Amino acid sequence: MGRVTGKVAFITGAARGQGRSHAIRLAEEGADIIAVDLCGPVRNVPYPAATSDDLAETVKLVEALDRRVIATQVDTRDRAALKTAIDDGVAQLGKLDIVVANAGICIIGGWDQITPEVWQDTLDVNLTGTWNTVQLAAPHLIANGGGSIIMTSSAAGLKGLPFLTPYVASKFGVTGLGKAFAHELAEHHIRVNTLHPTGVETPMGSSEGTSAFGELLAAHPTLGGMLANSLPIETTQPVDQSNAVLFLASDEARYITALSMTVDAGNTQY
Amino acid sequence: MGRVEGKVAFITGAARGQGRSHALRLAQEGADIIAVDVAEDIPSVTRFYPGATEADLAETVKQVEALDRRIIASKVDVRDYAALKNALDAGVAELGHVDIVSANAGIFLHSDKTHEVSDSDWDDVLDINLKGVWHTVKAAIPHLIAQGTGGSIVLTSSTAGIKGTPNVAPYTASKHGVVGLMKTLALELAEHNIRVNSIHPTGVATDMILNETTFKLFLPDQEHPTQEQAAPVFQSTNALPVPWVEPIDISNALLFLASDEARYVTGLELKVDAGYTTK
Numbered sequence: 001m002g003r004v005t006g007k008v009a010f011i012t013g014a015a016r017g018q019g020r021s022h023a024i025r026l027a028e029e030g031a032d033i034i035a036v037d038l039c040g041p042v043r044n045v046p047y048p049a050a051t052s053d054d055l056a057e058t059v060k061l062v063e064a065l066d067r068r069v070i071a072t073q074v075d076t077r078d079r080a081a082l083k084t085a086i087d088d089g090v091a092q093l094g095k096l097d098i099v100v101a102n103a104g105i106c107i108i109g110g111w112d113q114i115t116p117e118v119w120q121d122t123l124d125v126n127l128t129g130t131w132n133t134v135q136l137a138a139p140h141l142i143a144n145g146g147g148s149i150i151m152t153s154s155a156a157g158l159k160g161l162p163f164l165t166p167y168v169a170s171k172f173g174v175t176g177l178g179k180a181f182a183h184e185l186a187e188h189h190i191r192v193n194t195l196h197p198t199g200v201e202t203p204m205g206s207s208e209g210t211s212a213f214g215e216l217l218a219a220h221p222t223l224g225g226m227l228a229n230s231l232p233i234e235t236t237q238p239v240d241q242s243n244a245v246l247f248l249a250s251d252e253a254r255y256i257t258a259l260s261m262t263v264d265a266g267n268t269q270y
Numbered sequence: 271m272g273r274v275e276g277k278v279a280f281i282t283g284a285a286r287g288q289g290r291s292h293a294l295r296l297a298q299e300g301a302d303i304i305a306v307d308v309a310e311d312i313p314s315v316t317r318f319y320p321g322a323t324e325a326d327l328a329e330t331v332k333q334v335e336a337l338d339r340r341i342i343a344s345k346v347d348v349r350d351y352a353a354l355k356n357a358l359d360a361g362v363a364e365l366g367h368v369d370i371v372s373a374n375a376g377i378f379l380h381s382d383k384t385h386e387v388s389d390s391d392w393d394d395v396l397d398i399n400l401k402g403v404w405h406t407v408k409a410a411i412p413h414l415i416a417q418g419t420g421g422s423i424v425l426t427s428s429t430a431g432i433k434g435t436p437n438v439a440p441y442t443a444s445k446h447g448v449v450g451l452m453k454t455l456a457l458e459l460a461e462h463n464i465r466v467n468s469i470h471p472t473g474v475a476t477d478m479i480l481n482e483t484t485f486k487l488f489l490p491d492q493e494h495p496t497q498e499q500a501a502p503v504f505q506s507t508n509a510l511p512v513p514w515v516e517p518i519d520i521s522n523a524l525l526f527l528a529s530d531e532a533r534y535v536t537g538l539e540l541k542v543d544a545g546y547t548t549k
């Protein structure tokens with residue numbers, strides 16, 4: 001018996017990285033998956049975009065676990081398309097129990113280097129896209145009599161990490177959104193928690209994704225310590241984040257809500 | 271393969287309630303147990319609820335053994351550092367190592383205005399709930415460091431370790447103190463791959479909470495409030511529509527933190543509180 005056997009999970013940003021890992025970990029423990037991903041670029045993002053091949057690979061990996069998966073190429077900023085993907089997925093898989101609002105982007109720059117475009121795109125994808133996801137999925141959880149929502153924030157959703165002003169603002173927004181949703185949805189037995197990773201070994205966390213830190217930290221060395229972990233590791237693996245998602249998604253956490261769940265190797269303690 | 275297969279857990283306050291539940295849940299997932307409990311009445315506490323007994327501790331032993339796990343249990347007061355250290359050292363000698371520490375022992379005295387709390391009540395609560403936790407980690411840390419294999423320390427705090435609770439000053443102060451200890455240890459011990467986290471339960475259905483004196487804390491105008499009368503008042507403090515949670519809910523959180531699934535989780539205040547602290 002898996003830890004989420006018989007449940008259905010909706011996951012955004014599921015083509016690769018943490019999102020794919022969440023899909024696989026939940027499927028390993030018995031869940032069916034509704035997966036969406038933009039599968040395309042967002043301007044100014046320094047690391048390569050996910051592709052439709054990536055999303056197809058997630059489908060293949062979930063199906064290899066003998067679980068069902070419905071995958072759609074969708075931008076979480078496009079409310080109409082997102083709603084259709086959720087509603088169609090729920091119609092095909094029968095219900096919805098778990099929502100993982102994971103899709104996000106990260107663009108590094110000093111406070112005076114951030115353009116209005118970078119500000120707006122980051123807020124649109126990371127905060128508005130997350131709001132779209134939760135607001136459009138929650139009615140299915142209510143219809144199901146309860147559920148678990150996990151919103152991916154960041155260590156930068158609890159701490160003002162340097163050279164990430166729009167990212168920090170969007171992720172603090174997700175932290176607040178999680179607590180507000182938690183209180184409004186509690187009467188429906190829906191739990192809402194936020195996940196706060198430190199660096200994760202994914203394309204976003206790759207050298208391409210983070211190379212801009214080098215010059216900025218060289219110019220502002222006193223801020224470097226803020227990015228360090230307390231535990232002696234450089235980065236976490238996607239599965240570490242997925243194990244926390246699994247715990248929060250399962251009935252083991254049936255009375256955990258409005259929690260800021262850090263999987264950050266102590267980054268926010270330092 | 272259990273989620274903590276092959277690990278050894280040191281648990282204080284293991285005779286009943288959350289502590290026993292922790293021992294059983296970890297044993298179900300493959301851990302051996304070193305259990306301690308004061309296992310006798312503490313005079314300040316029996317005004318509110320009866321103390322655990324040696325029979326309770328023996329029952330924990332029986333239930334762990336029924337799961338085919340080993341358990342070394344000792345009757346020890348966490349205020350007595352020498353006895354606590356001896357119990358742990360003896361347990362480690364027998365079971366080979368210690369990987370998980372659950373500092374769970376605690377007492378709950380309440381219903382006095384802060385300026386009316388007696389010195390002896392203040393001392394009992396702080397000595398058991400805070401100094402006892404420090405004794406527990408003080409005894410365990412040298413083992414964890416010497417083993418060189420990391421470890422997971424979980425300190426039981428409370429929603430009262432995050433929020434103020436009127437007429438519960440010593441308990442609230444002690445549980446806030448536990449958070450300070452946790453955060454300090456998380457930083458001190460990180461270089462040894464030892465993780466330190468705290469758990470913050472809302473009310474848990476144990477003898478400590480399900481008794482008339484605690485119901486009266488919530489319903490001061492009732493002479494003999496019942497559990498049925500208290501339930502909606504308890505529920506009003508939570509976000510989720512439940513009055514209290516069960517010991518197994520806290521044990522499941524402990525299990526997650528104790529397991530390698532949480533290998534990079536440290537410094538976390540893990541609230542199992544149905545939304546109490548953010549409401």
